[in-house]
Amino acid sequence: MEWSEIRVPKTLYSRLSEVAKAMGFEDPNTLAIHLLREALAALEEELAAEGISEDERKEIIERLKGLGYL
Amino acid sequence: MVSRPHGGRLVERLASGRARERLLKEAGEMPRVDLSEGLAADVANVAHGVYSPLEGFLTEEDFRSVLENMRLSNDLPWTIPIVLDVGEEFKRDVREGDEVALFYKDRPIAILYVEEIYSWNKEEYAKKIFKTTDPGHPGVKKTYQRKDFLVGGPLIQIEELPEPFERYRLWPKETRVLFKERGWKRIAAFQTRNVPHRGHEYVQKAALTFTDGLFINPLVGWKKPGDFKDEVIIKAYEALIKHYYPKESVAFSVLRMEMRYAGPREAVHHAIVRKNFGATHFIVGRDHAGVGSYYGPYEAWDIFKEFPDLGITPLFVREAFYCKKCGGMVNEKICPHPEEYRIRISGTKLRKMITEGIKPPEYMMRPEVAEVVLSYEDPFVH
Numbered sequence: 196m197e198w199s200e201i202r203v204p205k206t207l208y209s210r211l212s213e214v215a216k217a218m219g220f221e222d223p224n225t226l227a228i229h230l231l232r233e234a235l236a237a238l239e240e241e242l243a244a245e246g247i248s249e250d251e252r253k254e255i256i257e258r259l260k261g262l263g264y265l
Numbered sequence: 266m267v268s269r270p271h272g273g274r275l276v277e278r279l280a281s282g283r284a285r286e287r288l289l290k291e292a293g294e295m296p297r298v299d300l301s302e303g304l305a306a307d308v309a310n311v312a313h314g315v316y317s318p319l320e321g322f323l324t325e326e327d328f329r330s331v332l333e334n335m336r337l338s339n340d341l342p343w344t345i346p347i348v349l350d351v352g353e354e355f356k357r358d359v360r361e362g363d364e365v366a367l368f369y370k371d372r373p374i375a376i377l378y379v380e381e382i383y384s385w386n387k388e389e390y391a392k393k394i395f396k397t398t399d400p401g402h403p404g405v406k407k408t409y410q411r412k413d414f415l416v417g418g419p420l421i422q423i424e425e426l427p428e429p430f431e432r433y434r435l436w437p438k439e440t441r442v443l444f445k446e447r448g449w450k451r452i453a454a455f456q457t458r459n460v461p462h463r464g465h466e467y468v469q470k471a472a473l474t475f476t477d478g479l480f481i482n483p484l485v486g487w488k489k490p491g492d493f494k495d496e497v498i499i500k501a502y503e504a505l506i507k508h509y510y511p512k513e514s515v516a517f518s519v520l521r522m523e524m525r526y527a528g529p530r531e532a533v534h535h536a537i538v539r540k541n542f543g544a545t546h547f548i549v550g551r552d553h554a555g556v557g558s559y560y561g562p563y564e565a566w567d568i569f570k571e572f573p574d575l576g577i578t579p580l581f582v583r584e585a586f587y588c589k590k591c592g593g594m595v596n597e598k599i600c601p602h603p604e605e606y607r608i609r610i611s612g613t614k615l616r617k618m619i620t621e622g623i624k625p626p627e628y629m630m631r632p633e634v635a636e637v638v639l640s641y642e643d644p645f646v647h
Binding site: 239247264 | 274277340432439447
């Protein structure tokens with residue numbers, strides 16, 4: 196895996212270090228990656244589009260009714 | 266709310282109208298690759314968004330990243346490589362940038378835009394994916410039988426695959442609409458390759474107790490000898506749902522996808538796939554997707570710790586057993602009684618009884634389900 200660096204305030208780094216130690220993470224970096232992934236996934240969820248048109252939805256509903264699902 | 270697709274967008278790679286007609290004609294002129302049933306299923310799964318965000322077979326950068334990091338090169342969790350293997354002849358005759366026709370049962374089903382042809386180390390693959398290089402492992406055995414090169418690139422499907430269980434084939438677009446129409450916000454998905462016994466029923470109902478809907482989604486397609494045939498699994502579930510489930514809270518559909526028997530990695534893969542179907546929760550069983558004693562019984566639970574960004578919540582439900590003292594199905598967490606009161610449902614024992622034509626007792630399998638299974642002269646894959 197390739198790596199890039201980001202800068203965080205020293206105070207935040209200290210908090211990361213303490214929590215990482217308490218929670219058994221290898222180091223503060225590993226905890227930061229874990230938290231960033233979790234937070235970004237939530238933000239990306241909000242940005243995602245549904246991607247089904249109204250006509251398509253109606254067509255699908257008809258098929259589902261035909262198969263007995265609805 | 267149903268889960269957002271993995272990567273944010275439900276992939277659709279289906280040709281339609283004139284474009285489809287043109288591609289169908291051109292397919293006959295293109296270099297041809299004949300697909301196995303499993304690979305053809307992978308094509309359809311890409312095309313219908315089951316494998317979102319994948320738009321085709323993995324290119325080398327993604328392949329290496331999945332092998333090494335269990336993530337695509339854009340950092341999105343992905344644990345099982347979706348790859349197309351080709352031989353020396355293909356490498357000699359086809360260049361990167363070419364289009365090739367993918368055939369199944371002598372019919373063109375898709376066009377692949379060749380982005381890369383690269384070599385792979387099957388032993389390294391086996392070690393990373395299956396955690397063993399033992400050819401006795403069914404997934405490793407299949408890996409060693411594959412061809413020496415991989416071809417990556419996006420694809421577009423031009424023909425639907427024949428589906429013997431059409432009545433139960435739903436794609437992610439359809440299940441997403443279904444869940445919304447039923448007003449389900451929390452959906453627990455259950456993956457299976459078995460006929461249901463009381464332990465499965467207990468786990469499913471435990472999950473349904475605190476969700477709005479249960480999505481039972483058995484795999485159909487290649488399985489190892491000794492597993493139940495697809496038709497038997499479907500008929501057995503029909504009986505169970507008819508007699509023991511609230512119909513408005515259950516959706517049952519099949520997914521054509523090969524079992525890899527890759528244990529922990531495959532558990533995550535199964536979860537991602539069900540996320541694409543719209544499920545918000547995924548039931549992870551004991552020794553999920555395992556085989557023999559290659560994986561620890563709860564190894565598939567531990568791996569989920571590495572994916573805080575999976576976007577689907579794993580549900581770890583303990584193995585259920587019948588307790589004579591409690592008088593019902595329970596698990597270790599809720600039953601205080603010693604082992605002598607506990608009757609465990611062993612898949613091996615159940616298979617043996619069925620093979621011998623013996624009806625399993627009701628605490629192991631519902632009588633209606635047992636009758637269906639026993640009605641087959643030979644319910645097993647050989």
